[in-house]
Amino acid sequence: MTRIETVRLRAVLDSRGNKTVEADVLTESGGFGRAAAPSGASTGEYEAIELPVNEAIAAAREHAVPRLEGRVYAGDQREVDETLRAADGTADFSEIGANSAVAISMAASKAGADVLGAPLYQHLGGAFRGGNFPIPLGNVVGGGEHAQEATAIQEFLSAPVGAPSVKDAVFANARVHGEIGSLLEERGTPAAKGDEGAWAPSISDAEAFELVEEAVETVADDVGFDIKFGLDMAAAETFEDGEYVYGDEVRSTEEQIDYVAGLVDEYDLAYVEDPLDEDAYEAFADLTDRVGSQTLICGDDLFVTNVERLEAGIDVDAANSILIKPNQIGTLSDAFDAIELATRNGYETVVSHRSGETEDTTIAHLAVATDAPFIKTGAVGGERTAKLNELIRIADEAL
Ligand SMILES: O=C(O)[C@@H](CO)OP(=O)(O)O
Numbered sequence: 346m347t348r349i350e351t352v353r354l355r356a357v358l359d360s361r362g363n364k365t366v367e368a369d370v371l372t373e374s375g376g377f378g379r380a381a382a383p384s385g386a387s388t389g390e391y392e393a394i395e396l397p398v399n400e401a402i403a404a405a406r407e408h409a410v411p412r413l414e415g416r417v418y419a420g421d422q423r424e425v426d427e428t429l430r431a432a433d434g435t436a437d438f439s440e441i442g443a444n445s446a447v448a449i450s451m452a453a454s455k456a457g458a459d460v461l462g463a464p465l466y467q468h469l470g471g472a473f474r475g476g477n478f479p480i481p482l483g484n485v486v487g488g489g490e491h492a493q494e495a496t497a498i499q500e501f502l503s504a505p506v507g508a509p510s511v512k513d514a515v516f517a518n519a520r521v522h523g524e525i526g527s528l529l530e531e532r533g534t535p536a537a538k539g540d541e542g543a544w545a546p547s548i549s550d551a552e553a554f555e556l557v558e559e560a561v562e563t564v565a566d567d568v569g570f571d572i573k574f575g576l577d578m579a580a581a582e583t584f585e586d587g588e589y590v591y592g593d594e595v596r597s598t599e600e601q602i603d604y605v606a607g608l609v610d611e612y613d614l615a616y617v618e619d620p621l622d623e624d625a626y627e628a629f630a631d632l633t634d635r636v637g638s639q640t641l642i643c644g645d646d647l648f649v650t651n652v653e654r655l656e657a658g659i660d661v662d663a664a665n666s667i668l669i670k671p672n673q674i675g676t677l678s679d680a681f682d683a684i685e686l687a688t689r690n691g692y693e694t695v696v697s698h699r700s701g702e703t704e705d706t707t708i709a710h711l712a713v714a715t716d717a718p719f720i721k722t723g724a725v726g727g728e729r730t731a732k733l734n735e736l737i738r739i740a741d742e743a744l
């Protein structure tokens with residue numbers, strides 16, 4: 346019923362104005378799915394390979410499309426993804442590009458759902474998720490690789506942990522973003538926005554902590570539920586010759602652990618992503634041992650949605666949560682496997698966007714389908730609200 350008739354690939358624009366791969370999958374029974382690959386700026390060293398778009402499309406047309414058309418069923422996600430892996434033949438999708446692979450993988454899932462007449466989150470397994478929805482982590486202030494001359498820490502994330510519904514949570518994050526805009530204006534601090542729509546003022550990290558703390562408190566008072574905040578420190582980007590370099594601050598590994606543990610205490614942080622380098626399993630484990638009962642220590646560049654790297658982390662208790670980015674690993678099946686392994690081992694999952702995004706909403710469905718406790722997909726901006734609004738629609742439809 347869901348046999349793939351045609352796979353079309355094209356280059357479209359992403360939110361940074363770069364080209365990215367879009368895939369259309371059509372089935373013989375008339376099912377249709379369309380999806381586009383996102384793209385990172387602070388990419389982990391161990392991620393699957395994103396090829397230049399024209400190369401990725403040409404290679405996928407040559408190697409993957411003929412193996413899919415007329416042969417594979419869109420409703421059988423494992424078969425689609427195994428076919429992509431076999432067509433590529435490498436461990437990191439360097440032959441057809443993880444950008445082509447993930448676009449086809451996600452488009453096939455939508456075509457499968459379309460034939461079945463089910464919303465994507467249900468096709469992906471969401472019928473058993475219960476009534477839960479992920480808490481959205483909203484990037485409200487940032488810099489690092491996502492904006493020039495802004496904070497050294499890549500992302501300050503609003504975390505509406507007490508929100509009674511996903512809709513309230515989404516709206517609360519947008520209000521925190523707005524409140525920060527007003528505070529910056531009052532202070533006469535000009536601020537552009539970074540790649541993910543977060544404010545990118547030229548202020549120190551210390552000032553950003555005060556600003557975000559004030560904003561979340563103000564909005565929490567207003568809305569009447571608890572809002573905390575968290576960080577993506579993207580530490581692999583700042584790790585040079587054994588030291589962490591954040592603006593003028595240079596820290597050894599021990600000093601970085603002390604610094605982050607101190608921040609968790611001082612600001613009651615709900616979440617800290619990539620506080621240490623992408624190879625620093627032991628240092629991650631030290632930090633998790635110190636503050637893992639108070640906050641989430643999340644591995645992004647550390648794990649790159651890869652079950653082998655996650656297993657290595659589980660073995661040493663490196664963290665207590667994992668970021669899930671389908672394009673880091675190349676297929677939805679691989680992302681599911683990482684989610685399953687994480688969940689079985691008590692790790693919280695955080696399904697995530699990339700800094701370069703499109704209107705694609707697959708990650709909203711993936712988060713709901715897998716009962717992920719968190720989703721990180723910005724706070725404002727069209728390519729971010731595409732996912733946030735989809736979450737609101739799913740909640741509306743599912744109730
Ligand atoms: O580091 C991250 O978590 C992501 C998304 O916020 O950024 P990028 O897509 O640039 O890797």
Ligand SMILES: [Mg+2]
Pocket residue numbers: 577579618619645646
């Ligand atoms: Mg990250």
